[in-house]
Structure formats: C-alpha cells, structure tokens
Amino acid sequence: MMPKLYGLLKYSAILLWSAFVVAPFLWALTTSFKTANGVTGGPTYIPWLQYEPSLTGWRSLFGGAGGIDIVKPYLNSIVVTGSASAISLVLGTLAAYGLSRFDYRVGPAKNADVLFFFISQRIMPPIVLAIPFFLMLQFLGLLDSLLGLILVYIALLLPIAVWVMIDFFNNIPRQIDEMAMLDGCTPFGAFFRVILPNSLPGIIVAGLFCIIFGWNDFFFAFTLTFTDAQLLPVAVVALNSSVTPWWSLSASALISVAPLVLIAFLVERFLSRGNLAGAIR
Amino acid sequence: MPLHLENLSLTRNGVRYLDRVDATFRRGRLTTVIGRTLAGKTTLLRTLAGLQAPDSGDLKLDGVSIASVPVWKRDVAMVYQQFINYPHLSVLENVAFPLLRRGLKAPEAQSRAEATLAKVGLSGFAARRPSQLSGGQQQRVALARALAREAPILLLDEPLVNLDYKLREQLREEFRGLFAEETKAIVVYTTTEPAEAMMLGDEIVVMHEGRILQVGTPVDVFERPASTAVAEIVNDPPMNILPGAVVDGRIALGSYRLALPAHLSRLAAADYRFGLRATDLHVDPASEIAGSLVFAEISGSETFLHVETAFGPLALQIEGIHDIALGTQVPIGFSTERLFAFAADGALVVAP
Numbered sequence: 145m146m147p148k149l150y151g152l153l154k155y156s157a158i159l160l161w162s163a164f165v166v167a168p169f170l171w172a173l174t175t176s177f178k179t180a181n182g183v184t185g186g187p188t189y190i191p192w193l194q195y196e197p198s199l200t201g202w203r204s205l206f207g208g209a210g211g212i213d214i215v216k217p218y219l220n221s222i223v224v225t226g227s228a229s230a231i232s233l234v235l236g237t238l239a240a241y242g243l244s245r246f247d248y249r250v251g252p253a254k255n256a257d258v259l260f261f262f263i264s265q266r267i268m269p270p271i272v273l274a275i276p277f278f279l280m281l282q283f284l285g286l287l288d289s290l291l292g293l294i295l296v297y298i299a300l301l302l303p304i305a306v307w308v309m310i311d312f313f314n315n316i317p318r319q320i321d322e323m324a325m326l327d328g329c330t331p332f333g334a335f336f337r338v339i340l341p342n343s344l345p346g347i348i349v350a351g352l353f354c355i356i357f358g359w360n361d362f363f364f365a366f367t368l369t370f371t372d373a374q375l376l377p378v379a380v381v382a383l384n385s386s387v388t389p390w391w392s393l394s395a396s397a398l399i400s401v402a403p404l405v406l407i408a409f410l411v412e413r414f415l416s417r418g419n420l421a422g423a424i425r
Numbered sequence: 426m427p428l429h430l431e432n433l434s435l436t437r438n439g440v441r442y443l444d445r446v447d448a449t450f451r452r453g454r455l456t457t458v459i460g461r462t463l464a465g466k467t468t469l470l471r472t473l474a475g476l477q478a479p480d481s482g483d484l485k486l487d488g489v490s491i492a493s494v495p496v497w498k499r500d501v502a503m504v505y506q507q508f509i510n511y512p513h514l515s516v517l518e519n520v521a522f523p524l525l526r527r528g529l530k531a532p533e534a535q536s537r538a539e540a541t542l543a544k545v546g547l548s549g550f551a552a553r554r555p556s557q558l559s560g561g562q563q564q565r566v567a568l569a570r571a572l573a574r575e576a577p578i579l580l581l582d583e584p585l586v587n588l589d590y591k592l593r594e595q596l597r598e599e600f601r602g603l604f605a606e607e608t609k610a611i612v613v614y615t616t617t618e619p620a621e622a623m624m625l626g627d628e629i630v631v632m633h634e635g636r637i638l639q640v641g642t643p644v645d646v647f648e649r650p651a652s653t654a655v656a657e658i659v660n661d662p663p664m665n666i667l668p669g670a671v672v673d674g675r676i677a678l679g680s681y682r683l684a685l686p687a688h689l690s691r692l693a694a695a696d697y698r699f700g701l702r703a704t705d706l707h708v709d710p711a712s713e714i715a716g717s718l719v720f721a722e723i724s725g726s727e728t729f730l731h732v733e734t735a736f737g738p739l740a741l742q743i744e745g746i747h748d749i750a751l752g753t754q755v756p757i758g759f760s761t762e763r764l765f766a767f768a769a770d771g772a773l774v775v776a777p
Contacts, residue, residue: 317507319509325497326476326501326502327523328497328526328527330497342512342513
C-alpha cells in the first residue's frame with residue numbers, strides 16, 4: 145500500500161512540475177501563431193477553434209513586414225557562443241588541471257590566488273567591465289565585430305570553465321596521474337590518456353554552462369555592437385516597438401531557446417552515465 | 426645486480442620522512458619493509474619510484490644513479506594501498522595499458538594481459554570495468570597491471586590493508602605463489618603486519634620514524650631484534666618491554682624479584698629493559714606478581730589480556746576464550762627462559 149501511495153505522489157509531483165515547466169512554452173507556441181486580435185481576446189489555446197492562426201509572427205522574423213531579419217544575428221550568436229565556449233573550454237580545462245596538480249608561484253601569488261583571480265572576474269558586476277571592454281575593443285578596432293565579441297566572451301566564460309573543471313580534477317585522486325606516469329606516460333600523456341577521458345562529464349557540464357551563459361548574454365552584446373555584429377538577444381529586443389508584437393516575440397523566444405533545448409537533450413545521456421563515482425576506492 | 430639506496434633523506438613540512446636511509450635490494454628477492462604508520466615506508470617506495478625526489482642521497486641501480494630519471498622512464502611498477510585502476514578502461518585494457526605505453530604491439534599486449542589476468546584469477550572479468558568488481562578483485566587488477574610489465578623493480582605499498590580479514594589472508598597466500606615466480610625483479614613490499622612481513626619476505630627491513638632500524642632474515646629479526654623498538658614493531662601484539670634491573674643475581678621488576686634464567690646468568694648488575702612476548706606470559710595462580718585487568722579482547726581462539734601492574738602495563742596472550750571481569754587481579758606467570766634483555770638505551774644485550 146505504502147509504495148503505491150508513494151509512487152502516486154511521486155508521479156503527481158513530476159507531472160505537476162512538468163506542466164509548470166512546459167506551460168510557458170505552449171503559451172509562447174500558441175501566441176506565435178496569433179495576431180493582435182488573437183492576443184487581446186483573452187486566453188485562447190486551440191487554433192482554428194478559438195482563434196484564427198496566422199504566420200505573421202514567424203514571417204516578421206525573416207524579413208517580413210514590421211519585423212527584422214533574424215538569420216544574421218542568429219548565425220552571429222552561434223559563431224560567437226560556439227567559438228568562445230570552445231576556446232574557453234580548452235583553455236579552462238588545461239588551466240584547471242594545472243592549478244589542480246602543480247604548484248605555481250607568481251611573485252607572492254600561489255595557486256589559490258590565481259584561482260581567485262579567475263573567480264573574481266565573475267564577482268564584478270558586468271557594468272564595471274563594460275567601459276573598459278568598450279575602450280579596449282575601440283583601441284583594437286574590434287568594436288562591432290565578431291572577433292571582438294569572441295574575445296570578450298572568452299574573458300567571461302573562461303572563469304566558469306576553470307571553476308567547474310578544477311573542482312572536477314580535484315576529485316580525481318592524484319594517484320591516478322601517478323599510476324599513469326608509473327605506467328610510462330609523460331605528464332602530458334597522463335593528462336590526455338587518463339585524466340581527460342575520465343573528465344568527460346565535467347567537460348560537458350562546463351561546456352553547457354559556457355554555452356548557456358554565452359548564448360543568453362545581452363549586456364555585452366548590446367554595449368559592444370551597433371549593427372554588423374548584432375547578436376540574437378539584442379535583435380530580439382529590437383523587435384519591440386510602440387506596439388508590443390507578442391507574436392514575433394514568442395516566435396523569436398522559441399527559436400532562441402531551441403539550440404539550448406537541443407543540446408540539453410543530446411548531452412543528457414552523457415551526464416547520467418560515465419560517472420567516476422565508485423570507480424576508485 | 427642490486428638497487429642501492431645511499432644516505433637518502435627527505436623532510437617535508439618539518440617532518441622527517443626519510444632519515445639517512447641506506448639499503449640494498451637484490452634481484453629475485455622479496456624484501457618486506459615493516460614499520461608502523463608514518464614510519465616512512467610509503468615515502469621510501471615513492472622515492473624509489475621517482476614520485477618524490479629526496480632532499481639528499483642517491484639511488485643506484487646496478488651502479489648507475491637513477492635519482493634524476495623521471496618516473497615515466499624509470500620502469501618501476503607499483504601497487505598502491507588504495508585500489509587504483511583506470512575507471513574508463515576495461516580490466517583487460519587496464520592491464521594492457523602499461524604494455525602499450527612501452528611500445529608493445531596491441532595483439533602481444535593483449536595476450537600478455539590475458540595471461541597475467543589468468544595468473545591472478547580474473548580470466549572471466551576481462552571485459553568488465555573496475556567499478557564492477559569487488560575490492561579484492563580491483564586490487565588483483567592493479568596487481569596484474571604491475572606484474573604484466575615484468576618491470577625490474579616492483580613496489581607494493583600495503584596492498585592488502587584495505588581488504589577485509591578473510592580476503593587479506595587469501596590474497597597473502599596467493600602473493601606468495603606469484604612472487605615465488607619473480608626471479609628477476611627487485612620486489613619491495615611494505616606492511617604494518619609482522620605476520621605478513623615474516624611470511625612473504627626473504628628479507629625484512631624494519632623502519633621507524635624514517636630510519637632503518639634493522640635488516641635481516643625473518644628469523645633474524647624475530648629472534649634477535651636489534652632494539653626494543655624493533656621488538657615492538659615485529660611482534661603482534663607488540664613485545665612487552667619492562668623497565669627493570671639485575672640486582673644481587675636476580676631480576677628486579679618494581680618490588681618483585683625473579684630468579685635469573687640460565688641464558689641471562691652472565692648479565693652484569695645494571696638497569697635493563699626486559700622484553701617478553703605476550704605469548705610468554707600466562708595466568709598462573711601460584712604467581713605473586715599480579716595486575717588489574719583493564720581490557721580484554723578475544724581474537725579467534727585466543728584471548729588478549731591487558732593488565733596494569735605496579736611496574737607498567739602488560740599484554741598477555743592466552744589460549745582459549747576467557748571471560749574475566751575488568752578490574753580483576755590477574756596473577757601473572759613469567760616464562761623467564763624467554764626473556765630478552767635490552768640495555769637502558771634499547772639495544773639488544775641478550776636474546777633467549
């Protein structure tokens with residue numbers, strides 16, 4: 145009797161939570177097919193029956209009347225987020241391994257200070273960084289360019305990668321590295337042949353964080369670009385005019401979130417297996 | 426040709442892990458290093474492997490210094506007390522890993538790995554991940570990985586300490602067979618357990634606080650411990666060491682007097698520290714020496730009694746299982762013919 149009741153409660157809770165999570169998406173989906181009449185006419189959900197569906201919202205994202213062309217900012221976002229995340233992940237993983245395994249000394253600074261330097265980059269409010277970044281990019285002639293944005297995003301994402309990976313590496317016993325070296329690996333070999341393959345879950349988590357933070361950033365995309373290197377979040381906000389086009393916003397919200405949802409599904413299986421736990425006693 | 430350690434010292438954070446260690450390890454011979462926790466055993470092995478650099482001193486293999494050869498070129502195999510295996514590789518891949526690193530072709534590495542796995546009794550587990558094995562099996566994988574390489578130096582750092590009692594006994598038996606085949610390698614095995622050291626070692630090195638106290642065959646070390654410290658380390662329970670003296674041709678322990686046994690009859694009158702194994706003490710109702718029972722433990726078919734006497738604590742090991750109330754006055758009989766006599770500074774004077 146008890147297990148049955150427990151199961152019932154468990155699935156009710158899961159169902160409730162799923163509804164809670166999915167409802168906004170459904171709402172956005174129906175709204176994206178509405179027009180002004182459909183939106184202001186109270187809550188309606190079923191096309192054709194309750195409202196007349198229209199492609200106005202979707203058309204407006206691809207150069208339709210009263211809209212924008214979302215394709216270019218979309219590709220910009222993919223390039224900037226993708227490259228910045230990939231570079232941050234590579235550099236961050238190497239840096240984290242170094243900080244986890246070797247002792248550094250830069251003047252009075254030791255490993256913990258280097259690590260704090262990385263973390264401090266995220267403690268500062270973004271607004272503090274905006275003006276220096278603007279001036280630096282201006283000096284380099286990289287304002288409103290994808291390369292400039294990639295550099296700035298690396299500075300923003302690298303701490304996340306270092307942070308996640310150092311915790312992961314610290315949890316891999318050093319004896320594994322030592323064993324690899326006893327077995328004939330150089331320190332580099334030990335890292336690439338043994339530590340890296342065992343760090344896949346950590347790398348995926350770090351990569352996911354980088355992509356989410358990069359993809360969703362509005363502030364720097366807004367302050368450091370004008371027209372050429374516009375990113376998706378800025379383009380979406382540019383949709384807003386005197387009359388809020390809910391249908392366009394809904395459509396753009398859905399295609400903005402699509403890549404993240406896709407990645408989450410692809411990566412989910414890697415996160416649930418391949419765990420180090422229990423492999424080393 | 427042997428491995429020589431010359432005057433190795435290593436201090437970290439004010440702790441002396443190795444203190445002027447000189448030793449020689451020979452091929453085809455298993456040396457057990459016995460010592461308590463923190464005696465420097467692990468540090469010694471890590472220094473031999475190249476995982477730690479000594480502050481001073483030298484390591485010479487066949488007369489050539491290897492102190493500056495990095496770990497990955499030193500060709501030393503090691504088994505840790507933790508069960509260290511590569512979690513992302515199968516059991517077979519784990520054992521083949523060092524072989525491939527040393528340039529063996531894949532098919533050859535695989536067949537050698539399979540043969541070694543058969544030797545340690547893991548033939549049916551080649552495809553599994555280490556995490557799918559029990560602790561004892563995981564340690565066998567680690568052992569197989571070390572054995573398969575046929576490295577000239579094989580180090581084992583308390584490999585059985587994290588296993589349960591039964592498994593430890595079983596693996597210890599198996600080790601004896603496995604190492605008997607090792608006729609070319611220098612094998613160094615550390616342990617805290619006298620029984621293990623005696624059973625496996627062709628030679629025993631006794632370590633204490635970073636120093637080597639004695640080197641010898643198991644019989645040597647057991648029968649003629651060089652000092653009280655050695656006597657305590659190589660006996661389980663540790664040998665009882667009693668401060669006393671020889672006065673008027675008798676042994677004085679506190680206010681008690683015992684007749685001098687024959688082997689001690691030439692002892693000059695002086696202060697001594699007398700050593701007596703727990704097995705050489707017994708409950709003797711006729712004895713005038715007694716102590717109050719502070720702790721009793723039953724171990725298999727024997728009982729250990731820890732007794733507080735007027736001249737210090739004593740541990741007795743007696744046959745059978747006895748249930749004696751704590752605080753009871755236990756009359757203690759001494760097998761004086763088994764007494765060791767050590768000088769006041771701890772050095773052995775006479776052994777029985």
